[in-house]
Amino acid sequence: MTQPLHAFHCRCRAPYEVEQHFVGRLIKCGWCGVFVVVPRRAGEPVHVPTFARTTDRLEIDLAVRRDWRQVHEIDRDPENYGFEISSPNTPRETRRRIRAGRFPSGFKKSGRLVFKVVLKETGKVIGLVPVGYVLPYYSVNLGVVIHHPHAGKGYGREAVAAVTAILFEELGVFKINAMCDSLNLRCVNLLESVGFEREGEARSWFLHPTRGWINSPYFAMFNPADAAIRAGRLAVPGEGGIP
Ligand SMILES: CC(C)(COP(=O)(O)OP(=O)(O)OC[C@H]1O[C@@H](n2cnc3c(N)ncnc32)[C@H](O)[C@@H]1OP(=O)(O)O)[C@@H](O)C(=O)NCCC(=O)NCCS
Incomplete structure (x- = not known):
């Protein structure tokens, strides 16, 4: 039918x-x-869609070209990569990443966005929440990094909650996915406290340069506005077709 x-x-x-x-x-x-x-x-x-949000302590928005030096401070610091399989970025890689996430110019091709996390108190970028569509424009993968001097103060949780709200409310994303190292308890706690649910665990999913193969829990969160579709009903109740 x-x-x-x-x-x-x-x-x-x-x-x-x-x-x-x-x-x-x-x-x-x-x-x-x-x-x-x-x-x-x-x-x-x-x-x-708009991308800027303010929380109690943070301002969230897309990173733009003039942010590249502050973003690079985070991108290049090996201390932020303890649980990462990638290595610190070069200045060129940071600039390329910001360019690819510009909306709409870079996004058109890359399907990626890079949210910066700015501490209101200082006006400085203290973290990033990169997002990439895996199924345009339904489902995204989300990552997060909070620069290590600011870690453990709840900023990661605040930033991910805000970006999740932008993805659901502004961009109509159906499902947000996130994976991390199973030993990265802070990240696991962060995702669970924001409302992500563990859907399973991928075994030997990431190959870490020093720790070898890493298991990764698979977290996801669905857009609450799509509850009807997930229940197998029409997106628009009672829609009788085009007159
Ligand atoms: C993982 C990371 C993003 C977390 O951000 P953060 O700002 O440090 O985390 P928060 O302070 O918001 O804490 C998140 C949760 O972890 C808990 N937590 C904090 N420190 C913890 C620790 N050492 N062990 C376990 N849980 C911890 C907090 O209690 C909080 O849970 P709650 O909201 O239920 O109280 C950040 O530490 C980081 O960037 N690390 C390096 C990069 C990385 O690993 N990124 C994730 C890859 S997907």
Whole structure:
């Protein structure tokens, strides 16, 4: 049985009729080229996503070119890589990473975003929350690093909670995935305290340069707004099709 189509207009007035699984999701308008989120109810305007959020102690936003030196302070410090399989970045790699995560220019090609975590008190970047779509534009992988002098003060938890809210509320992401070293208890606790659920554990998933093969728990969180779809119902209840 085919599902009814969902009709809406882009803000450039281009008309769309999409399948139900696009409802609430990010799409790129083929007419004006702008990324918009498909409205969940007929007649509502499309949503143009924004990325900035403020928490009690932090400001979260996308990293931009002028942030590269502060981002590189974090990227290049081996002390932030205790549980990582990658090695510290060169300045060129940091700049490339920021460029790839610029919205919409870099994002169009890479499907990646790099959120910076700024401490309000000092105005300095103290961490990063990189996000990459694995299934455009439904499902993302999320990572997090808080520069070691600021670790253990709850900033990681605050930042991941804020980015999770942006991904769900602004970008309509269906599912957020996160993996980490099974021995990285701080990261495991962080993810669980934000609301991620452990879906399983991948054995010998990462190859660490000194510790060898590492098991990795697999965490995920679903968008609460998609509860109906997960229960097997239509994204728009009672939608009777295109008149
Ligand atoms: C892992 C990391 C992001 C955590 O960020 P953080 O700001 O240090 O973590 P928080 O202070 O928010 O603490 C997160 C949770 O871990 C708990 N925690 C803190 N220190 C801990 C420790 N030594 N052992 C176990 N749990 C600990 C906290 O109690 C908190 O749980 P709660 O919210 O239930 O109280 C950060 O330490 C980091 O960047 N480490 C290096 C990079 C890394 O490992 N990234 C993860 C790769 S996916």
